[in-house]
Amino acid sequence: YPLSAPAGIRDLGTETHFEYGSRVxxxxxxxxxxxxxxxxxxxxxxxxxRRNPEVTAWLCQSGHDLLGHGLRWTEQWTLSRDEERDHLQRAVALFIELLGERPIGWNSRSFPSVNTRDILIEEGGFLYDSDPCNDDLPYFVPAQNGRLLIIPYSKTLNDSRYLVSPGYVTPKDFVDNVEAYLDFLIREAREEGGRMMTIAVHARWTGQPNRAAALEGIIETVLSRPEAAFMRRNDIARYWLSLFPAEGEAP
Structure with a gap:
């Protein structure tokens, strides 16, 4: 929402809006x-x-993978470098405590700070960073003693478009956009090689019945294209690293 409660006042409207995502x-x-x-x-x-053990239990046995999204719902650019590092370290430790494993990818709320990527590289343990929204394919950036894989995010096929103008007026708009995007990429892939499409949804928005119907339409559209497949980001990262091993590594 563009409006927020004054400092020191709980914004119960926004709290319950988010709670719809975690409850329903x-x-x-x-x-x-x-x-x-x-x-x-x-x-x-x-x-x-941590606050939703039922979701944590589901995630542990669901076959889905985790993309680290911070310790709390914090704007990274408001933190000092040391504060951001502390948040990341505490988040990784808590993920391990709750899930039995750490995230190997990271995506900041909204956008990263100028320090985020350096901190990810310095801390280690991450195969990829998903903060940039600047490509249709994964790519590498230089890092200490090597490189870091970027698996781009997207705010194009994203249910945040329900809230911005111009955006999605109806759920069908989302489905139509995915279909046009996917079919264009398939044509490109036939001529130039593979492509990647990111579809991003949020439980508090797409978890609503009419928008969930749009997600189902999107899934059915992708599954109907024999040249397309769903892949988790961890799998994309490992696949890309197998295609382009670092110097001295076996493919």
Missing amino acids: GIWRIARLLERHGVHATISSCAEAL
Whole structure:
């Protein structure tokens, strides 16, 4: 929302809007994915999982993978470098405590700070960064003693478009955009090689019935194209690294 409560006042309207996602929306999306046999990448803050053990238990046995999304719902650019590092370290530790494993990818809320990528590289343990929105394919950036894989995010096929103008007026707009995007990429891929399409949805928005119907339409559209497949981001990262091993590594 563009409006917020004054400092020191709880914004109960926004709180309950988010709560719809954790109470209702996540389960509607979970059932939909299971019904179609689709494994997805789940982006979450560590604290959100700690406060919702039912979702944590589901994530542990669902076959979906985790994209680290911070310790809390914090704007990274408001933190000092040391504060951001502390948040990341605490988030990774909490993910390990809750899920038994750490995230190997990272995506900041909205956008990263100027320090985020350096901190990811310095801390280690990450195969990829998903903060940039600047390509249709993964790519590498230089890092200390090597390189870091970028798996671009997208705010094009994203349910945040329901809230911005011009955006999606109806759920069908989302489905139509995905279909046009996908079919164009398939034509390009036939001529130039593979492409990647990111579809991003949020439990508090797409978990609502009419928008969940749009997600189901999107899934059915992708599954109807024999040249397209759903892949988790961890799988994309490992596949890309196998195609382009670092110097001295076996392919």
